[in-house]
Amino acid sequence: MRMSTRAKTAVLAVVIVLVSAGVPSPTRSADPGPIKVALLAPTSGSAAAAGHDMVAGWQLFWKEHGGKVAGRTVETVVYDTASNPTHALDQARHAVEADGAQMIVGPYLANEGLAVAPYAVQHRIPLFLPTVSADDLSQRQASAFVIKVAGWSSSLPTHVAGVWAYEQGYRKVVTLANSYAFGYENAGGFAQTFAQKGGKITDQIWAPLGTADYTPYISRIQAAAPDALFVEMVGADAVHFLQQWSSLGLKSKIPLIANETTTDQSNIRSISPEIVEGITSFGHFAEGRDTPATRAFIDKYGKAEGVLPSYMATSFYTAAQWIAQAIENVHGNTGDVGTLLQAVRQIKLADSPFGPMTLDQYGCPLENVYVRRVTATTGDAAKYAKTWNVVTKTYPHVSQFWTWKPSDYLKQPVYSPSYQGYTK
């Protein structure tokens, strides 16, 4: 059965109201025992580095707070998803059915999130997604049980990038992104707003994730001679691309407009400064943001881990802060799922390591988007890294729907190679 978007929105609203009204809470015994949280993270497999950061960020918060909130102990169990959606789903099932987890935080990869979400919805288990950014989990497949706590949608920062690029005077841009959902959504967000302003996307290249040799793609981009290149890369692909882009001499010739992950701290910390310094990127996090909330966090994280935090670590720290505050607000009564979810939705972080955050009704934060530039670290941060992303401009309170009305935006399909938001 197909529903119109408006109907879906209405149904969603009704569901939220019903859930919020409250399922009758179970009779409370004197000692409710610990709050059991399942943390799904890829601690092995291709995304193991991210998994490590997620766990480190989450545990840093609870260590600071003695593992307690509202007088109750919070018991976190880490389940390894092995960077694999099937395994992630098995682990979620095991956490809930065998170990009695009351909420799930994580996993990391979009495909893991898409595998776990239907299970959480069916079993009425709150699923908090600090890093899974698949657009549709807070858009066309939004659910009352799934919330991108301290999270984001992939195309949220790149909508801004498209507008910014046009304002810089760029008119012909090529995009290079990995051929999977995250890449399509990053490139699509950029392409749609850039083309809407009047810019021209002259070529879109999709490279398989795990490409070691980017030089043929770079050679093709050089032949196209665009005004700028929009690029989305993650993990080792980002390292390969940035190294090869610089060694083929293009860094000084074609300006880069990078997405968040390309210059994430987890990638640039291992790259020589001259390869990355000066690159512009767009993200909802900037470890070099000069405000007390961000500074205090990177300082704590540096002391604990010896490096500056990636956005993954920061997401899980902030998610812990967010969820703890919600548990506080319901006085530790997490047994009532509806009340808990409503409390989570009502949290307004005046300032977090990301900046101010509140949720829209689809479960994605309204948040700052930073135009970032990679520069040499200064002050205390220099102890932990050579380079970081500092803020050159802030777009406050950005919605995943950018400036469109949600109902209009949701009429278009999710970004894919065949739909990038403009007509070719």
Add this chain to the structure above:
Amino acid sequence: MDLRFFAQNALGGLAYGSLLFLIASGLTLVFGLMRIINLAQTAFYLLGAYVGLTLVAHGFDFWLSSVAGGVVTMVLGLAVYSAFLHRYHADPLTSLLLTLGFALILDDGILALWGGDPRSVSPPPMLRGSIQIGTLVFPEYWLAVIAISFTVAAIMFVSLRRTMLGVIIRASVDDEEMARGLGVDVNRAFYVVFAAGALIAGIGGLLGGPITSAYPGLDGELTPLAFAVVIVGGMGSLTGALVGSILIGLVNAFGKAMFPELSYFTIFVPVALIMAFRPQGLFGRKQ
């Protein structure tokens, strides 16, 4: 297609192919001689890279670190061979499973020891520049990788053709039983070949670092390419490994640049064609 585009991809493909040769040469010789399919060969490459980059981070010379990475890898390779693999000659299925297991252990060991962040490697200081001819820019270091791989290939060819050990290896590949019957110490040849394969792959790890960087899982991405080289060139043939590496390197470069939406397809089309029309590979012998 302008001249710059052509030259850039030709050189890039050659450099990447040279790197593949360092991995595939060991793979093909070990198979030719012992009928062992060594799935841990690319994990050897990765181990060499990590040992090498750790030494470089401690201030050691780049070339020395690269060789040290190779030696550590060779020692480990020999341990694996003498403790387990030597029992499974001519038993491809068992050796395949066994080496797959070692690849997984190595990969997770690397993850535990070095963490999962991708590590980039800078070329040695004297090779950090680029040459520029018109609009063509090409890193000096990549030219060095091409030169080193061709030198390694030359040394291997000469050793195989002109030394006594080479004669023994070739005789054992051709007819192991006959060689044994003539009193040749075939076992020694086995050890030497396995050690050399691990050594070269391990040295290649740091040499390739500035191109492929290093991260757990890199081995899994290189394995299909290394096997593509061996299949195209012909199992057991060193000439085949060289020609196959260059071919796969060039096809990879031009395929991606001209048909970016078909990148894996363009690599495995030649593999499929060769399997269909010349299953023994370009330089392999009919079984």
